[in-house]
Amino acid sequence: MTIPWEQLHGAMTHFPIALLLFSAACDFGSVALKKFAFAYELRKVSFYGLAISAVASIGAVISGIALTKGNMWGRAELGWHHRFIWPAFGLLVALAVWRLIVRDQMSRTGFYVYLFLMFLTSGLVAAAGYFGGELLIAGG
Amino acid sequence: MVTALEIKAAKAAVLTSALALTLTFVAGGIYRQQIVRLKKAEQPTASAAIVAEGRLFFVKSCAHCHGKDADGGEDAPSLQKIPISAAHMTLVIQSGIKGDMPSFAKKYSEADIAKIVGYLQSLK
Numbered sequence: 685m686t687i688p689w690e691q692l693h694g695a696m697t698h699f700p701i702a703l704l705l706f707s708a709a710c711d712f713g714s715v716a717l718k719k720f721a722f723a724y725e726l727r728k729v730s731f732y733g734l735a736i737s738a739v740a741s742i743g744a745v746i747s748g749i750a751l752t753k754g755n756m757w758g759r760a761e762l763g764w765h766h767r768f769i770w771p772a773f774g775l776l777v778a779l780a781v782w783r784l785i786v787r788d789q790m791s792r793t794g795f796y797v798y799l800f801l802m803f804l805t806s807g808l809v810a811a812a813g814y815f816g817g818e819l820l821i822a823g824g
Numbered sequence: 825m826v827t828a829l830e831i832k833a834a835k836a837a838v839l840t841s842a843l844a845l846t847l848t849f850v851a852g853g854i855y856r857q858q859i860v861r862l863k864k865a866e867q868p869t870a871s872a873a874i875v876a877e878g879r880l881f882f883v884k885s886c887a888h889c890h891g892k893d894a895d896g897g898e899d900a901p902s903l904q905k906i907p908i909s910a911a912h913m914t915l916v917i918q919s920g921i922k923g924d925m926p927s928f929a930k931k932y933s934e935a936d937i938a939k940i941v942g943y944l945q946s947l948k
Contacts, residue, residue: 754856785833
């Protein structure tokens, strides 16, 4: 039996991508709406979103490696997909670990640095997703 | 002001991230090697009979230029350990090389050329 890695990779990547972007949106929302009582709840939601996104990204990475037969860089669209996804994966893991340790004890500076890195990671993931989509279109 | 806990967490985050990326690349590299090894094992190797027949054709049509053992002649190179694929070798035998080597497409069928290629591949 052959495993349909192309379909599996597609199914496994959208969940962590969506959760990461949702987590980033919740963090930005908690800053923009800090006057409201639910701003704190937004941060809590963003934490769980990020944690689940980081765990789910492991499945996305494994299915991606299986799909490309261990080609960690590649050329053209695949090369660009990898150039964006590896730093994004590294940042995602780092942010999740940092947030897991710090939890609610974030300083203002720490939180803004974290927000900047979340913004950067979301951008990298979006770019990797774009080139991943291009690969799918090119592959028919 | 950044707290001591945040700095400690940042160190742990960088270490975990580096570890995750290293493990990913090591696992990917090992998987890649396995795939390459499997592909090589799956490549058909010419049987002894095909190689023997290919050698007969070679001696008849190619040896006077490339040498009896394909080790090269005065005007033609050695074909032992020649770093080209079987497909490329087939193409050269079928099409020839302008001004250097005639085409053998009319003299030998595709199956016969495959036997010559099989013999040359066995020399690698």
